[in-house]
Amino acid sequence: xxxxxxxxxxxxxxxxxxxxxxxxxxxxxxxxxxxxxxxxxxxxxxxxxxxxxxxxxxxxxxxxxxxxxxxxxxxxxxxxxxxxxxxxxxxxxxxxxxxxxxxxxxxxxxxxxxxxxxxxxxxxxxxxxxxxxxxxxxxxxxxxxxxxxxxxxxxxxxxxxxxxxxxxxxxxxxxxxxxxxxxxxxxxxxxxx
Amino acid sequence: xxxxxxxxxxxxxxxxxxxxxxxxxxxxxxxxxxxxxxxxxxxxxxxxxxxxxxxxxxxxxxxxxxxxxxxxxxxxxxxxxxxxxxxxxxxxxxxxxxxxxxxxxxxxxxxxxxxxxxxxxxxxxxxxxxxxxxxxxxxxxxxxxxxxxxxxxxxxxxxxxxxxxxxxxxxxxxxxxxxxxxxxxxxxxxxxxxxxxxxxxxxxxxxxxxxxxxxxxxxxxxxxxxxxxxxxxxxxxxxxxxxxxxxxxxxxxxxxxxxxxxxxxxxxxxxxxxxxxxxxxxxxxxxxxxxxxxxxxxxxxxxxxxxxxxxxxxxxxxxxxxxxxxxxxxxxxxxxxxxxxxxxxxxxxxxxxxxxxxxxxxxxxxxxxxxxxxxxxxxxxxxxxxxxxxxxxxxxxxxxxxxxxxxxxxxxxxxxxxxxxxxxxxxxxxxxxxxxxxxxxxxxxxxxxxxxxxxxxxxxxxxxxxxxxxxxxxxxxxxxxxxxxxxxxxxxxxxxxxxxxxxxxxxxxxxxxxxxxxxxxxxxx
Numbered sequence: 001x002x003x004x005x006x007x008x009x010x011x012x013x014x015x016x017x018x019x020x021x022x023x024x025x026x027x028x029x030x031x032x033x034x035x036x037x038x039x040x041x042x043x044x045x046x047x048x049x050x051x052x053x054x055x056x057x058x059x060x061x062x063x064x065x066x067x068x069x070x071x072x073x074x075x076x077x078x079x080x081x082x083x084x085x086x087x088x089x090x091x092x093x094x095x096x097x098x099x100x101x102x103x104x105x106x107x108x109x110x111x112x113x114x115x116x117x118x119x120x121x122x123x124x125x126x127x128x129x130x131x132x133x134x135x136x137x138x139x140x141x142x143x144x145x146x147x148x149x150x151x152x153x154x155x156x157x158x159x160x161x162x163x164x165x166x167x168x169x170x171x172x173x174x175x176x177x178x179x180x181x182x183x184x185x186x187x188x189x190x191x192x193x
Numbered sequence: 194x195x196x197x198x199x200x201x202x203x204x205x206x207x208x209x210x211x212x213x214x215x216x217x218x219x220x221x222x223x224x225x226x227x228x229x230x231x232x233x234x235x236x237x238x239x240x241x242x243x244x245x246x247x248x249x250x251x252x253x254x255x256x257x258x259x260x261x262x263x264x265x266x267x268x269x270x271x272x273x274x275x276x277x278x279x280x281x282x283x284x285x286x287x288x289x290x291x292x293x294x295x296x297x298x299x300x301x302x303x304x305x306x307x308x309x310x311x312x313x314x315x316x317x318x319x320x321x322x323x324x325x326x327x328x329x330x331x332x333x334x335x336x337x338x339x340x341x342x343x344x345x346x347x348x349x350x351x352x353x354x355x356x357x358x359x360x361x362x363x364x365x366x367x368x369x370x371x372x373x374x375x376x377x378x379x380x381x382x383x384x385x386x387x388x389x390x391x392x393x394x395x396x397x398x399x400x401x402x403x404x405x406x407x408x409x410x411x412x413x414x415x416x417x418x419x420x421x422x423x424x425x426x427x428x429x430x431x432x433x434x435x436x437x438x439x440x441x442x443x444x445x446x447x448x449x450x451x452x453x454x455x456x457x458x459x460x461x462x463x464x465x466x467x468x469x470x471x472x473x474x475x476x477x478x479x480x481x482x483x484x485x486x487x488x489x490x491x492x493x494x495x496x497x498x499x500x501x502x503x504x505x506x507x508x509x510x511x512x513x514x515x516x517x518x519x520x521x522x523x524x525x526x527x528x529x530x531x532x533x534x535x536x537x538x539x540x541x542x543x544x545x546x547x548x549x550x551x552x553x554x555x556x557x558x559x560x561x562x563x564x565x566x567x568x569x570x571x572x573x574x575x576x577x578x579x580x581x582x583x584x585x586x587x588x589x590x591x592x593x594x595x596x597x598x599x600x601x602x603x604x605x606x607x608x609x610x611x612x613x614x615x616x617x618x619x620x621x622x623x624x625x626x627x628x629x630x631x632x633x634x635x636x637x638x639x640x641x642x643x644x645x646x647x648x649x650x651x652x653x654x655x656x657x658x659x660x661x662x663x664x665x666x667x668x669x670x671x672x673x674x675x676x677x678x679x680x681x682x683x684x685x686x687x688x689x690x691x692x693x694x695x696x697x698x699x700x701x702x703x704x705x706x707x708x709x710x711x712x713x714x715x716x717x718x
Contacts, residue, residue, distance in 0.1 A: 006374060006375070009374050010299045010300065010370050010374055010375075013299075013366075013369065013370045013373060013374060014299075014300065014366055014370060017365075017366040017369060017370070017400055018366065020400050020401065021362050021366075021400050021403075021404045022404070024400070024401050024402070024403075024404035024405055025404035025405070025407055025408050026408075027404075027405060027408075028404065028405040028406075028407070028408025028409060028412075028438055028441075029408055029412075031405075031434070031437060031438050031441070032412075032423060032434065035431070035434050035437060042501060073427060112427065112428075112429070114426050114427075120499045121499070169426070171426060171427030171428075172427065173427065173428065174420060174422075174427070174428060175420065
């Protein structure tokens with residue numbers, strides 16, 4: 001009687017602990033959306049949203065060197081380069097920068113650019129109004145296209161930062177690749193039906 | 194001596210190897226855990242020696258850089274998951290039922306399964322070296338996106354971690370259930386030996402943190418093969434997220450390794466000081482606080498990822514907070530020895546070694562908790578020195594203390610005291626020769642996990658490598674001490690340590706019979 005009772009108690013505890021383990025496994029996955037949300041709320045993860053600009057006064061007394069850099073990450077032979085490698089800008093001034101994408105191949109695909117900054121903490125002072133990195137871009141075969149970024153350097157940029165590097169890595173989105181011929185065929189089939 | 198073994202019950206039991214395959218006896222399973230962990234300890238040790246051989250001189254002499262990376266990765270994984278953790282589970286299996294007056298673990302069959310999951314995981318880990326492209330060379334932390342780019346050895350590693358995780362979770366469930374439900378009448382929670390307390394807390398940490406690691410490696414697996422983008426920036430994922438998930442597991446893991454070691458030390462020091470443990474209740478609460486805090490400080494492993502300064506400040510202060518309960522524990526151990534009639538047999542020597550060296554590791558931990566210093570020292574040998582002080586001089590020395598302390602109870606024979614002491618002094622000396630100098634290397638800026646280094650680091654690296662080989666040989670010597678005790682050790686007296694007060698010493702014969710406490714002792718009085 002007592003042994004059976006203990007057996008039941010043990011089984012109840014076993015079930016509870018298995019539930020704890022399963023909940024913690026789920027928690028690992030719950031950290032994915034949680035992390036995104038926390039980053040959005042705290043403003044760390046604002047890669048795909050335009051910034052709001054409060055102060056538009058231009059600080060003519062100060063010049064910041066902006067350097068631009070771009071890389072691509074894909075097996076297809078396409079490239080992204082900054083049109084201007086270096087610019088002198090004043091904090092508060094509206095800056096247009098251009099990046100040129102060249103796709104000499106037959107491949108069509110979607111791509112997404114992800115920015116990074118040097119020094120890292122300069123990221124929060126580069127306020128972007130418009131950026132090709134806010135959305136995924138459809139890249140056509142044999143296409144050359146200019147992408148633009150419009151931004152303002154926040155005048156509160158720490159005084160010891162004289163040079164800011166803005167670098168884009170453009171990634172090919174997996175599973176979006178097709179070649180010219182197959183799209184023609186798809187178009188043809190669509191036409192027939 | 195044979196009479197002490199209660200063989201009446203095993204007449205129908207299989208013998209030879211099948212006895213161990215099918216056993217549900219906590220003592221058999223405990224022994225298997227301990228032997229398995231010792232084997233893995235030697236394997237992981239050989240890998241460490243490959244690393245140290247390559248680092249003996251600047252330049253590349255012994256192995257290819259890819260293989261070097263695989264060695265650092267497997268050394269870490271095998272030592273953490275294959276050696277230290279199973280060793281303490283082995284202690285738990287042997288000791289917990291005997292210390293609380295229970296006949297066996299709560300789920301003996303699951304216990305058998307927990308153990309037998311380990312060898313396949315070990316084979317997968319080591320077999321990954323033979324996979325095309327070799328084992329994953331990503332470091333034991335398995336950071337994305339490097340894990341995405343590895344060969345199939347990486348998948349084998351992921352599956353090994355899944356299996357090890359399952360084993361740990363089942364083991365922990367068993368331990369929690371045993372402790373909560375199967376204590377002898379009169380053994381209240383606050384009368385439990387501290388070793389039992391520390392394992393109860395550790396088991397909760399395991400149940401809560403291992404599944405998170407399982408989730409992290411599963412995400413890595415699906416990123417690799419099934420087109421998900423949890424950690425892949427190209428698909429909108431974030432590699433830094435991996436670090437958060439990993440260290441949410443990884444920091445409690447540090448205490449999963451350390452807390453049972455605290456438990457062993459809390460048994461050994463009172464015995465050889467012939468005084469009850471000072472501040473028992475504060476010990477329990479300190480351990481509990483460490484466990485809770487361990488879930489709140491994970492990002493101090495990743496100060497350099499570009500966190501907001503507020504987050505860095507929080508993690509810095511929360512991490513330093515852990516020094517308080519840890520300080521309480523160290524204080525209590527010292528106060529236990531205060532005015533005790535101490536004697537220094539081998540277990541006590543290892544406990545003293547633990548106390549000195551673990552405290553040094555704790556201090557370097559506080560240094561690393563300070564964000565600006567850590568940003569300077571991140572991924573240098575200073576960090577390597579720090580965690581080897583807490584893992585080797587902490588957890589491993591405590592395990593040695595435990596083995597020497599309980600060996601008479603387990604096998605009924607004494608180890609050779611002189612050889613045990615030689616083992617201790619060799620280990621202590623070579624440990625410090627190996628790792629103390631790594632502090633200097635780290636402060637001078639030598640990065641970890643790289644097979645080559647600049648010339649100015651040459652001298653201390655050579656010293657460290659000599660120490661490592663000495664430390665490795667000392668552990669082969671330990672195997673000899675152990676085998677000598679098992680084969681031809683002197684018969685142990687009923688009570689080899691006059692200061693021991695826990696149930697396995699006071700209520701059971703030496704060696705402990707195969708089936709103990711079939712009727713629980715009544716401790717109500």
